[in-house]
Amino acid sequence: QQRLWFLAQMGRTASRAYHISFALRLKGPLDRQALGAALDRIVARHESLRTRFVTLDGVPLQQIEAAEVGCALLEVDLENTPDRGERLRRLITEEAGAAFDLATGPLIRGQLIRLSEQEHVLLVTMHHIVWDGWSMGVLWRELSTLYAAYREGKSDPLPPLSIQYADYAHWQRGRMSEPEFARKRAYWQSQLAGVPTVHGLPLDRVRPAQLDFTGAVLERHLGKELLQRLQTLAAHHNASLFMV
Numbered sequence: 001q002q003r004l005w006f007l008a009q010m011g012r013t014a015s016r017a018y019h020i021s022f023a024l025r026l027k028g029p030l031d032r033q034a035l036g037a038a039l040d041r042i043v044a045r046h047e048s049l050r051t052r053f054v055t056l057d058g059v060p061l062q063q064i065e066a067a068e069v070g071c072a073l074l075e076v077d078l079e080n081t082p083d084r085g086e087r088l089r090r091l092i093t094e095e096a097g098a099a100f101d102l103a104t105g106p107l108i109r110g111q112l113i114r115l116s117e118q119e120h121v122l123l124v125t126m127h128h129i130v131w132d133g134w135s136m137g138v139l140w141r142e143l144s145t146l147y148a149a150y151r152e153g154k155s156d157p158l159p160p161l162s163i164q165y166a167d168y169a170h171w172q173r174g175r176m177s178e179p180e181f182a183r184k185r186a187y188w189q190s191q192l193a194g195v196p197t198v199h200g201l202p203l204d205r206v207r208p209a210q211l212d213f214t215g216a217v218l219e220r221h222l223g224k225e226l227l228q229r230l231q232t233l234a235a236h237h238n239a240s241l242f243m244v
Contacts, residue, residue: 001169004129005053005060005102012099017213018128021096022136026120031151032075032112035122038146039071039110041156042139048130048165052105062166065105072109079116088113092123100127107131130165 008015043049044067053060076091078084091113100107107130111123124139142158149157175181198207222230234244 001053001062001129002060004127008102008129013213014211015102015127016097016099019096019100019125020128020131020133020136021092021123021125023092024122024124026122028118030120031147034147034150035112036071036073037150038143039073039124041146042142043067043069043071043108045142045158045161046164049108049126050106051130051166052107053102053129055103060102062169064166069106072106074109074111075114076111077114079114084115088115088121092121095123095125098125102127102129 004018007018047064049071050065050067050069052063052065054063055061078087081087091111095109095111098109107127109125113121113123115121145158146156149155230244231241234241237244
């Protein structure tokens with residue numbers, strides 16, 4: 001969290017690169033009240049989702065809001081919009097890119113977009129400072145469980161959490177004062193001594209003067225022989241194929 005807060009101080013463009021968002025298409029009859037209650041309960045259940053980061057003497061501190069703060073869910077009706085497909089795509093892009101204020105929060109928000117009586121799209125965006133890829137599986141499980149329970153008029157069936165993220169962060173911060181941490185830090189400072197600030201690898205394009213986080217997805221097929229050679233190289237350096 002401290003690293004992500006530091007990066008966010010570089011400006012909104014840098015902070016926006018750490019947004020996590022998804023669009024979930026919902027087909028069939030939707031109980032909007034049960035969905036809203038399920039999202040509110042998830043925010044109440046996880047302190048990280050109602051945490052904001054204020055600055056005191058230049059140092060970021062966690063401020064955890066009350067459990068009743070809920071999840072900000074905006075409802076948009078596109079059912080009678082002529083160009084609703086294009087309008088939906090624009091809303092998805094705007095929602096994912098809208099800036100967060102780490103100091104005031106909230107750092108999770110959503111939109112429920114109605115396309116018809118039987119079709120909706122749920123947009124949810126979080127800042128990476130309170131959420132990560134592993135958390136996504138937790139969200140799916142808890143949202144499904146809570147929504148099903150609330151639709152039937154039942155109470156929250158999930159067991160209470162004994163540990164929150166702040167507890168983990170406190171434990172991890174404590175480990176930084178241990179001798180083992182100092183030894184590992186000294187090792188990496190030695191290994192990385194003299195490493196250039198910017199790598200000198202050849203590039204196929206001119207490096208931009210300012211980082212803009214523009215990216216894309218490229219798909220390539222690697223033949224079996226090349227894949228085996230890459231796996232051998234990874235094993236030789238005790239690294240994963242992803243690292244290679």
